[in-house]
Amino acid sequence: MKTHLSSILIRGGRLIDPARSVDDLFDVLLRDGSVAEIGAPGTLDGAEETINAKGLVVAPGLIDLHVHLREPGKAYKETIATGTAAAAAGGFTSVCAMPNTTPINDSPAITRWMQDPERGAVVNVFPIAAATIASAGERIPDYRGLHAAGAVAVSDDGCPILDDHVMRQALVTANRFGMPVIQHAEDTRLSHNAPMHEGVVSFRLGMRGQSAESEWRLVERDIRLASATEARLHVAHVSTGKAMELVKHGKANGVKVTAEICPHHFMFTDEDCASYDPRYKMNPPLRTAEDREALLRAVEDGSMDAIATDHAPHALFEKEVEFDKAAFGITGLEVALAAALTTFHHGRKVPLTRLVAMLSTNPARIVNLAGRGTLAVGSVADVTLFDPKKKWTYDVSKTRSKARNCPYHGMQFTGRPMATIVGGRVVESNL
Amino acid sequence: MDFLKLAKTMNPARPRNTLRGRRVALLFYENSTRTRTSFEIAAKALGATTVVIHASSTSVEKGESLKDTGLTLRSIVDAIVVRHPSSGSPNLLDRVLGIPIINAGDGMHEHPSQGLLDAFTILQHKKSLKGLKIVTIGDIFHSRVARSDAHLFTKLGAEVVFCGPEVLLPDTAAALAPGIKIQRDMDEAIRDADVVMMLRVQQERLAGLQIVVDEYVRRYQLTAQRLKQAKKDAIVMHPGPMIRGMEMTDDVADCGQSVVLEQVLNGVKVRMAILETLLGRRRK
Numbered sequence: 080m081k082t083h084l085s086s087i088l089i090r091g092g093r094l095i096d097p098a099r100s101v102d103d104l105f106d107v108l109l110r111d112g113s114v115a116e117i118g119a120p121g122t123l124d125g126a127e128e129t130i131n132a133k134g135l136v137v138a139p140g141l142i143d144l145h146v147h148l149r150e151p152g153k154a155y156k157e158t159i160a161t162g163t164a165a166a167a168a169g170g171f172t173s174v175c176a177m178p179n180t181t182p183i184n185d186s187p188a189i190t191r192w193m194q195d196p197e198r199g200a201v202v203n204v205f206p207i208a209a210a211t212i213a214s215a216g217e218r219i220p221d222y223r224g225l226h227a228a229g230a231v232a233v234s235d236d237g238c239p240i241l242d243d244h245v246m247r248q249a250l251v252t253a254n255r256f257g258m259p260v261i262q263h264a265e266d267t268r269l270s271h272n273a274p275m276h277e278g279v280v281s282f283r284l285g286m287r288g289q290s291a292e293s294e295w296r297l298v299e300r301d302i303r304l305a306s307a308t309e310a311r312l313h314v315a316h317v318s319t320g321k322a323m324e325l326v327k328h329g330k331a332n333g334v335k336v337t338a339e340i341c342p343h344h345f346m347f348t349d350e351d352c353a354s355y356d357p358r359y360k361m362n363p364p365l366r367t368a369e370d371r372e373a374l375l376r377a378v379e380d381g382s383m384d385a386i387a388t389d390h391a392p393h394a395l396f397e398k399e400v401e402f403d404k405a406a407f408g409i410t411g412l413e414v415a416l417a418a419a420l421t422t423f424h425h426g427r428k429v430p431l432t433r434l435v436a437m438l439s440t441n442p443a444r445i446v447n448l449a450g451r452g453t454l455a456v457g458s459v460a461d462v463t464l465f466d467p468k469k470k471w472t473y474d475v476s477k478t479r480s481k482a483r484n485c486p487y488h489g490m491q492f493t494g495r496p497m498a499t500i501v502g503g504r505v506v507e508s509n510l
Numbered sequence: 511m512d513f514l515k516l517a518k519t520m521n522p523a524r525p526r527n528t529l530r531g532r533r534v535a536l537l538f539y540e541n542s543t544r545t546r547t548s549f550e551i552a553a554k555a556l557g558a559t560t561v562v563i564h565a566s567s568t569s570v571e572k573g574e575s576l577k578d579t580g581l582t583l584r585s586i587v588d589a590i591v592v593r594h595p596s597s598g599s600p601n602l603l604d605r606v607l608g609i610p611i612i613n614a615g616d617g618m619h620e621h622p623s624q625g626l627l628d629a630f631t632i633l634q635h636k637k638s639l640k641g642l643k644i645v646t647i648g649d650i651f652h653s654r655v656a657r658s659d660a661h662l663f664t665k666l667g668a669e670v671v672f673c674g675p676e677v678l679l680p681d682t683a684a685a686l687a688p689g690i691k692i693q694r695d696m697d698e699a700i701r702d703a704d705v706v707m708m709l710r711v712q713q714e715r716l717a718g719l720q721i722v723v724d725e726y727v728r729r730y731q732l733t734a735q736r737l738k739q740a741k742k743d744a745i746v747m748h749p750g751p752m753i754r755g756m757e758m759t760d761d762v763a764d765c766g767q768s769v770v771l772e773q774v775l776n777g778v779k780v781r782m783a784i785l786e787t788l789l790g791r792r793r794k
Contacts, residue, residue, distance in 0.1 A: 279685040285597040285619030285654060355598025356605075399577050399606070401596035403617070 085127055085503055086110040091120055092132025092464065096139060097436035098453035107137055109460040112503040117456060130510065132464055135497055138435045139454045140172025140202075140461030141416060142442035144261075144339055145236075145315055145387035147408070148174070150198065151189060152181025157392035157481045160199035162412070164479035165390070167507040169413040170496030172461035173203040174390075175446060177236045178214065185209035185220045187228035194229050202501050203461070205231045205446065210249045210260055214238040219249055226256040231446040234261035236315060237362070239297060241266065247304050254310035257447050259337070261313045262301050264322065265363060269293035274403045276364045280349040286403060289364055295321040302329040305336055313445055314338040316389050318363035320373025327382045337445050339385040340374055342411050342418040347371075347486070357398045357405030358486040361391065378423055381433065384441045388415045392482030410485045414473050416465060418487070420494025424467060431467060439463070460503035464510075469495040514630055517776075517783035522555040528790045529558035533587040537579070538614070539565040539594040544750055544774055545614050545623070549591050552781035558789070561587070580607050589789055592616075610788040618652050624749055625658030627780040629666060631773050632705055635745050640667035645699045645740075647730055648709030648757055649678040655749040656709060657686065664689040673699035674730065677719045696730055703740040707747045708732050708757045732758040737767065745769045 087109045094105040094117070106123045108116040116123055143166060149157040159176075166174045176193060178184035184193065190206045198204070208230035212218045216238060225233070233253050239262060240246045249260050270289035275281050277288020298314055302325055305312035317323050317338045329336040343361060348368045351359045359365060377383040391408025398405050411418075416438065423429035443452020450459045475488035499507040534553045538546055546562065553560045563583075574582075576594070580603045583590055589610040592600055597617030604611045615621040629639065636642060644663050650656045650672050660670045664687040671691045672683055684692050693699035700706060711730075716723055732746065746758070746768045754760050762768065 279682045282651075282680060282682040283657070283686055285617050285657060355601040396575065399602070400575055401594070401602060402598045403596050 086115070086125075087500065087503065087505070088123055088126035088129045089132050089137055089462065089464070090129055092135045092137035094137045094454065095432050095435045096454045097432050097440045098139070099455055102432050107454060107462070109462065109500065109503045112460050114454050114456050114458050114460055117454070130464070130498065135464045135466050136431060136435075137454070138463045138465065139439045139452050139458075140499070140501065141170050141438045141463045142173040142175070142448065142452060143171045143388050143390070143412065143415070144175045144313070144385055144442045144445060145341070146174045146176055146390040146412065147179065147392065148176045148193070148204070149392060150180060151192065156394055159193060159204060160201070161479060161481045162390065162392065163201040163204060165410065165412040167201045167499045167501070168479045168496070170416045170463040170465055170499055171202055171412060172463060172499060172501045173205060173448065173451060175205045175207050175231060177207055177234060178209040179237050183209050183214050185212050185214070187221070187224040190225055190228040190230050201506050202499070205229065205448065207232045207234050207236075207261060209233065210235045210240060210253070211245060216240050216242055216245060219245070219252055222252050222256055222258070226258060230258070231448065232258045232261050232313065234263070234315070236261065236263045239263050239265050239267060241268065243300065243304065246301065247308060250304055250308045250310035250312065254308070259311035259313040259445060261315050262297070263315050264294050264297040264301065265289070266293045266297045269296070274360055274364070274405070275352050276349040276366050278349060278367055280352065284353060284355070291319040291321055291366065291370070294319050294363055295325060298322040298325050302326070302334055302336055305329070306332065306334045309335065311335045316341045316344065316363055316387070317374065317383070318344050318366050318370065320370045323373055323377045323382070327377070330382065337384040337441070339387040340378065340383050341387060341389045342415045343409060343486070345371060345374055345378070345422050346418055351486070352402070355402040356486070357400065357402050358409055358484055360402060360405050360407060361389065361409050362407040375427060378437070379427060379429055384437065385445060386415060386419050386434075386437045387442070388412050392480050393484045395483060398484045408484070410478070410480050410482050412480070413478060414487045414492065416496050417471070417473070417492035417494050420465070420467055421492045425493050460500060462500040463496060464498040465494060465496045467494045469493070471495050513626070513783060513787065514633065516786065517626070517630055517780045520779040520782035520786070522551050522778045522782065525555045525557065527557040528786060529553065529556035532558045532589070532789050534558050534560050534785065534789070535583045535587040535590045536560060536562045537583065537590050537592045538563065540615070542593055542614070544777060545593060548774070548777040549614060549781050552778050553785055555778070555782055556785055558785065576602060577606050584609055589785070612784060612788065615654055617654065619654050620658045621654040622658050623777070623781055623784055624655050625662040626784070627773060627777045628659050628707070628747060628749070629662050630780050631747065631769055631776050632745070634772065634776075635769065636704060638667070639663055642668040642704040643671065643702060644668045644705040644707060645671040645673055645703045646707040646709065647673045647696060647699065647732065649711050649715065650674050650683055650709065651678050651680060652715065653709050659707065660690055661687050671699050671703070675721065675726070677721065697736060697739060700736055701739045703744055705745055705747060706732060706737065706740055709749070710751060710753060711757050713756070727756065731756070732762050734759065734761050734765070737762055747773060749773070
């Protein structure tokens, strides 16, 4: 009888495990879906398969806190199978799936359906359930049941909770089950669904804009409520310098608030909308160069907790239209790691350990994924191998996603995911 | 400037044949009187065949996308003149089609042929735009004409002053191009101006912004009294359609300083030059 699923020895790599402050050359032995042993280079042996990781970073599997897999209901945009294949290609071993599906994921049944092996997921899928019934912002669903079914957080992503009382109730109730409330901070009474950031560029382009205020006002309100309730708030895709200031201020005052940044907000600015190319249209929109700079500094000073993609696949016909009519959102799973390495490690000298923390360790803590976000012995054998120096050009025609709405096509990056191991199984390899 | 010289040689009363056999589609998603007719007359005066497509009477109404409408037209025409309520829609057609696309007004963004005809009209009265004070008054925020004018006028060396209330003229407007100033007080703005450009104000828009019409008229209407503060030889312009009694009084609209009707004729000349430049056979 076979006593284990498989065993893989990752030999000669640079192990970066921020949870244990490890950054050195180690061999890692994976067995039966767990990290079995860690030893000095050349000291471990006896695996069925050996990966030569010389020159590569061996990191705990990357975790994306913010993806849209579109199933159930919008399989023409993406499926759980294709979305998670894109995740694997980008070095992600786990993704947290937003609830704005059709129907909205506000029930344990849908939460379980999304995790069913029948969906064909290539990496782990952790559903984020709707914070209110049908994300209508009025009544909160059965958080206990959702949590028991596998939901790791609650959010009304895209339909922010405006009512103070409902937001307070969501924070308090979610906290009872150890879940954060993830808020897409946008006061829709101010933003009016405008297609881009309001400022000098939107005036020039003759487009209506969402003000920075429409983001930070809600962040301000949410931090106040998180402070009063001592519950956990996670601010999704922070896009303005002012909102990030508020997060920093909240942290300094002991509020349990965390924040994520999306690759497009550290790669681009509202000037990129000047060609009216809807691949630069997402929500929150690309902001000013000053906002971008403030966010880059937040990554450098360690106050930004996570990098998350807001991977938002759409069909071509929804994007190849007038800018103001195009759907919000772009894909990002396949380039997020490369974009982070290029911008922060090579561009701003941010240490690799900080980036691994933002892409794995911290996301695991934010949504309480026990045994993930670290490669301590006994933890889950989710591993990402990447080459921090490899130069490559992203070609969207080769994407694993169903969608092509991606501004990164043709861009050159330094740093590339090389292998993705989920539960001890290699699901993607460029080795 | 070469372009404006070419426009000078154009005359719709003397047709040419330089565009014979070329087919031009006029794709209009918004109503328009002068822009559409002047493009149509311009194309015909050059010998081109034109076809006018109104969004309300075509497959567009049945839900066809702009991209597909463009692809369909590409197989039967050589160029498309497009007017569309979405800013940047000519960019989409350009990206997808790769044939000459002429922007006849896109959303609040630009109306380049109007900018050219306005510069052309000014040059019929002034030697150069260099050093001129050109004041644009009214609903700048929603005006594609104001944007195109300001880009071109400042490039040609004029000082452009925008005047209007905050809701119709945000402070960010000053960053549109170097050499733009904002002056909220109309009497101040108009002082010593060489050109006064009035923009149309839509009454229903004012209502939506909770601006009282009487109050607006009192602060921003061009009256004979106000016009006296501009230079003696100042000209008054309006891209049309003009609403008498709203942005200007009757006597100003019909006064000797008003060049509104010249603008219309110049519109045809300038649009002839645009079509000739884009579609004409290269001179040997």
